[in-house]
Amino acid sequence: MKLPEIKNEMSRVIELSKLDFDYTHLEEYLGELTQMAAKVSGAPISLINLIDRHTQWTVSSEGFDIEQMKREESVCQYTIAEDNDFEVDDLNEDERFKDKPYVSGGPELRYYYGIPLETPEGNKIGALCVFDPHVRKLSSEQKELLKLIAGEIVQRLLFIQKHEELKSSVQKVKSQHRKVSHDIRGPIGGLIGLADIIKAEAEEKKLGDILEMITLIREGGQSVLDLADEIMSEGVKKEEPGKVEFNCRNLCKKLSELYIPQAVNKGVGLEFDFPSTSDPIFFSKSKLVPIVGNLISNSIKFTPQGGKVGVELQIEKNEGNNKNTLRVFVEDSGGAISETRIGEILESGNPVSELGRSDEAGFGLVLVRQLVEDMDGKIGVKPTEGAGPVFEIVVPV
Secondary structure (H helix, E strand, O other): OOOOOOOOHHHHHHHHHHHOOOHHHOHHHHHHHHHHHHHHHOOOEEEEEEEOOOEEEEEEEEOOOOOEEEHHHOOHHHHOOOOOOEEEOOHHHOOOOOOOHHHHOOOOOOEEEEEEEEOOOOOEEEEEEEEEOOOOOOOHHHHHHHHHHHHHHHHHHHHHHHHHHHHHHHHHHHHHHHHHHHHHHHHHHHHHHHHHHHHHHHHHOOOHHHHHHHHHHHHHHHHHHHHHHHHHHHHHOOOOOOOOEEOHHHHHHHHHHHHHHHHHHHOOEEEEEOOOOOOOOOEEOOOHHHHHHHHHHHHHHHOOOOOEEEEEEEEEOOOOOOOOEEEEEEEEOOOOOOHHHHHHHHHHOOOOOOOOOOHHHHHHHHHHHHHHHHOOOEEEEEOOOOOOOEEEEEEEO
């Protein structure tokens, strides 16, 4: 069955990716709005869903325990294709939905009403919806109240994104403070050591005037050193690692939490490899999950059952500046993509190329490319003999 076509699909998915939400931690911000939607509608089930290229992420739920499903299995994919709302009186009587497991089997849902979650840029990034196991209708008043709740959900999502951006900016400032303090501390420490040596010689030779000057140099240097220590200790009083920052281990943990359910559902293996160290390098969370996640999701989709997707992370410490380098490799055992076609996509940004898999793979590459370039990074690909390609992302972190 043909799926609904979405206006501005590329723009829509890019905006959702740039919002950079942690889909597993939005319930605490949105839970009361989901409960309110259920109460207003009188329906036992209410969901807030965000929809990317392949997946519907349920970020808040009332009455139905679900975290994600394939986009093509959802009802809300039709809602985001609408200008206003989308209503189905009886899902069991609709050819598009009657064979879906949540209709033909438990909980045997019948009624659906959904409202797009539209950003100020005009992109519909998801939907607020209610379900009922009984055929029914909502009044016009109930629908208007649900639209008001949908508007509040969008505003709250935008607030969450701005809050995370602010936390990331504060963390960058703290990191810069620690670097400046470190740069100050080294030469000043050396100056104090030299002053101590000269002071000892001056005391031995009873050079009173020189001794007084050396004492002043040492005290001034110590004051700067104390200030550097204060800045460094202030920088240490940051948020717990993992809340504003990642290291390779907890980035893999987050990606595993989000994408292993998709791999298991498809019957595909998903493995992660990252450096094991007692002194991990931390880096900003910004955009990393949607960038790597889109590649993983693409690979899962185009890898046959019984195949495997591998993700490898490498971190390179750059002593000369404040930016380290993160390298991410994603490899799968799906069908090969022509090296020429990949080059065309990455150079032109056109997703509608004749790929060995499908145009959808090209769309995913264009999306990742734009996100990577926004971080001043690069994306490359290496075709492999008789297997899927190896994608490489290089970003400063």
